[in-house]
Amino acid sequence: MAQRRDSLSKNKSFDWVTLSVYFSLVIIGWFMVFSTLYDPKVPYAVFDITSPIGAQSLWVVLSILTFLAVLTIDWKFWNTLAFPIYGTTVLLLILVLIFGSVINGAKAWFSFGFFSIQPAEWAKFGTALAVSSYLSFFKSTITKSNVFIISLALFLGPALLILLQPDFGSSLVYLSFFILLYRRGMSGAVLLVGIGAAAIFILSLMYSTFFVLVFLLFLSTAIFIFDIEKAQRAALFSLGILGVIVFLMYQKEQIWVLLPSLSGFVLYLFLQLKKRNFNILSLVIPIISIATLFSFTSSYVFDNVLKSHQQERINVWLRPEKCDPRGSLYNIIQSKLAIGSGGLTGKGFLQGEMTKLDYVPEQSTDFIFTSIGEEQGFIGSLGVIFLFTILLFRCITIAERANLEFIRNYGYSIAGILLVHFAFNIGMTMGLLPVVGIPLPFLSKGGSSLIAFSIMISVLVKMDMARFRSN
Numbered sequence: 001m002a003q004r005r006d007s008l009s010k011n012k013s014f015d016w017v018t019l020s021v022y023f024s025l026v027i028i029g030w031f032m033v034f035s036t037l038y039d040p041k042v043p044y045a046v047f048d049i050t051s052p053i054g055a056q057s058l059w060v061v062l063s064i065l066t067f068l069a070v071l072t073i074d075w076k077f078w079n080t081l082a083f084p085i086y087g088t089t090v091l092l093l094i095l096v097l098i099f100g101s102v103i104n105g106a107k108a109w110f111s112f113g114f115f116s117i118q119p120a121e122w123a124k125f126g127t128a129l130a131v132s133s134y135l136s137f138f139k140s141t142i143t144k145s146n147v148f149i150i151s152l153a154l155f156l157g158p159a160l161l162i163l164l165q166p167d168f169g170s171s172l173v174y175l176s177f178f179i180l181l182y183r184r185g186m187s188g189a190v191l192l193v194g195i196g197a198a199a200i201f202i203l204s205l206m207y208s209t210f211f212v213l214v215f216l217l218f219l220s221t222a223i224f225i226f227d228i229e230k231a232q233r234a235a236l237f238s239l240g241i242l243g244v245i246v247f248l249m250y251q252k253e254q255i256w257v258l259l260p261s262l263s264g265f266v267l268y269l270f271l272q273l274k275k276r277n278f279n280i281l282s283l284v285i286p287i288i289s290i291a292t293l294f295s296f297t298s299s300y301v302f303d304n305v306l307k308s309h310q311q312e313r314i315n316v317w318l319r320p321e322k323c324d325p326r327g328s329l330y331n332i333i334q335s336k337l338a339i340g341s342g343g344l345t346g347k348g349f350l351q352g353e354m355t356k357l358d359y360v361p362e363q364s365t366d367f368i369f370t371s372i373g374e375e376q377g378f379i380g381s382l383g384v385i386f387l388f389t390i391l392l393f394r395c396i397t398i399a400e401r402a403n404l405e406f407i408r409n410y411g412y413s414i415a416g417i418l419l420v421h422f423a424f425n426i427g428m429t430m431g432l433l434p435v436v437g438i439p440l441p442f443l444s445k446g447g448s449s450l451i452a453f454s455i456m457i458s459v460l461v462k463m464d465m466a467r468f469r470s471n
Contacts, residue, residue, distance in 0.1 A: 013464070013465045013467070014461070014465060015394065015398065015461050015464050015465075017390070017394055018391065018394045018398075018457065018460075018461055018464075019461065021387050021390050021391045021394065022067070022391070022442070022454070022457050023064075024387055025384075025387055025388075025391070025441070025442035025443060026060060026063065026064065026442050026450070026454075028372075028384065028387075028442075028443060029060075029368070029440075029442045029443035029444070029450075030056065030057065030060050031349065032368055032371050032372055032375075032443060033053065033056050033364050033368065033443075033444075033445045034046065034053055034056075035349060035350050035352065035355060035371055035375060036355050036363050036364040036368070036371050036445075037052050037053040037056075037364055037445075038053070038350060052364070052445070055115055055447070056445050056446075056447075058447075059446070059447035059450050059451065060450065062447070062451060063447075063450045063451045063454040064454070066451055066454050066455060066458070067454040067455070067457070067458040068458075070454075070455055070458035070459055070462065071458055071461065071462050073462065074462075075407070075459070075462045075463040075465075075466050078129055078410075078459055078463075079129075079133055079136075079406050081129075082129035082130050082132070082133035083129075083130055083133065085125075085126045085129055085130075086126040086127060086129060086130035086154075087126075088126065089119060089122050089123040089125070089126030089127070089158070090123065090126070090157065090158055090161070092110075092119035092122065092123070093119050093120065093123055093158055093161040093162065094161065095119075096108060096109070096110060096119050096165070097161070097164060097165065100165075101116065103116065104437075105166075106165045106166060106167045107165050108120055108162070108165040108167050108170075115447065116448075117447070117448050118446070118448040118449070119448075120158075120162045120165075120167060120170040121170075121446075121448040121449045121452040121453075122448065122452050123158045123162070124173060124174075124417055124452065124456075125452055125455055125456050125459075126158075127154065127155050127158050127174065127177070127413075128177075128410060128413035128414060128417065128456065129410065130154050131151060131154050131155055131177055131180065131409065131413060132180075132406050132407075132409035132410040132413055133406055133409075134150065134151065134154060135147075135151065135180075135184055135405070135409050136404070136405035136406040136408075136409055141185065142181055142184040142185045142186050143185055143186075143187075148181070148186070151177075151181060155174045155177040156174065158174060159171040159172075159174035159175075162174075167437065168436055168437070169424070169436035169437035169438040170437075170438070172420070172424070172436060172438070173417060173420050173421060173438065175420070176413075176416030176417050176419060176420040177413060177416060178190070178191065178194070178416075179412060179415070179416035179419070180409060180412040180413050180416060183412050184409070196291070197294065200212060200291055200294055200295050200298065201294075201295075201298045202318060203215065203295070204294075204295040204296075204298040204299050204302075205298065205299070205302055205314060205318050205319070206318050206319065208299075209292065209295045209296045209299055212291070212292065212295040213292050213295070216288050216291055216292065302314070312327075312328040313328070313434055313435055313436070314434060315328070316328050316329055316331075316332055316431075316434070316435065317431070317433065317434040317435070320332075320431075330361075331360070331361055331362075331367070331435065332431045332435070334354065334359045334360045334361075334370075335360055335367055335370045335429045335430070335431070336430065336431060337354065337359075338352070338354040338355070338359065338360050338363075338370040338371070338373060338374045339369070339370055339373030339374065339381070339429065339430065340373075341353075341354065341374055342373045342374040342375065342376065342377040342378065342380075342381075343377050343378065344377050344378050344379060345376075345377040345378075345379055345380075346373075346374065346375045346376040346377030346378075346379070346380055347374060347375055347377075348375060349375055349376075350375075351375060352371060352374040352375045353374075354370075354374055355370075355371050355374055355375065364444070364445040365439060365444045365445050365446060366425065366428075366429075366435075366437055366438065366439060366440075366444065367429055368439075368440050368443050368444045368445070369381070369384075369425060369426050369429045369440055369443075370429055372384055372443075373429075384443070385426070388418070388422045388441075391418065391457075392415055392418055392419060392422070395411050395412075395414050395415035395418065395460065396411065396412070396415050398411045398460055398461075398463070398464045399411025399412045399415065401464075401467060402463070402464070402466075402467060403466075403467050404466070407463040407464070407466065407467075410459070410460065410463060411460060411463075414456050414457070414460055417456070418441060418453075420438070421438055421439065421440065421441050422440070422441065424436060424438045425438050425439065425440040425444075426440070441453045442454075
């Protein structure tokens, strides 16, 4: 009876939902990669590991075997060896800069015959372990400056090494660890500053610094309305609206266009000085000054520091009217056409004309979602998004119900990594986000990413089983 109860307990503790979603995504990924690489002249290429589809089939088998093998390892192993694993992955990032092979303009791969390994994918797993272990050590508090700085160094260090390859997309993924830091108690002001800086950067590239200044003054005026008496709100509101109307009507970078918004801002300052409220003034004026300076710097860096191909990528996202439809804009145009051509139910497996005719570059890797959209349509695309959403919620659920800080931290680390990969990959294929070369987990062709994510999820599932034994 005791053995039976123990067996039932283990069966109950296993997360079958996460396992099912994992296998579903891996299988869907293999079929989609097979579809993009299928050549009717070579129907049995799947059995040839020297061919792209044969190599991917081998990686799928190895990833599943690795997933199952990791489930046999005690979860404490990963906590104990978190920093040695992290150190090994960082060392690989350094070595690849010296001995790596250049593929697609990035020195990010170790090549061995007909297959290659990308250390950046493994470094995500090592970084997740290290940051999770550090924040759980003696229950470190993220509000302490030394803990916060060390945590930043743990994930920004690998990000910098990857940026040197250069691989901006993979380095961008490491910003996902801010989600973990926020969950651990980091001030929301840090995230607000980051979001604000990103917004100003985008506005600075789409418009001029002058426009950004007008926008900041109007935004300040709108916020200030709620901080003054009702009798004064009408005047401030009127000046703010007048400022927007004048700017939209004339759209000239002349100082007089600023007068209405600037008048509203000055009126608010006068009211605060009258009440001797110097705290708000010492905060608002520096923020607007720094934001305006950051806007000017962003424009300068874009025009004078970034290389032409980097400028093109940003222009494709923010200023497509400046791009050549047959050049830098070609990928996004074809990607949108492929996704849209699928309609509601898609054209069917192996029936995608744009896929077969190679209209979409990198369609088996970064743009694999276009094949799903064309062949499986809106319903198939929505199904893939639904599976990723379930997986994200399972990661958060496992993290929240964990009894140990290390497991909770690891769960949020993996959820953050998955979220950035998922959101950016699908966003860039639809033109909503810049093309930065981020693969879609479990679906894009490539062994390093597939096995690394398989290990990440398998370790998380194994950790989740520990909650019953730690009660």
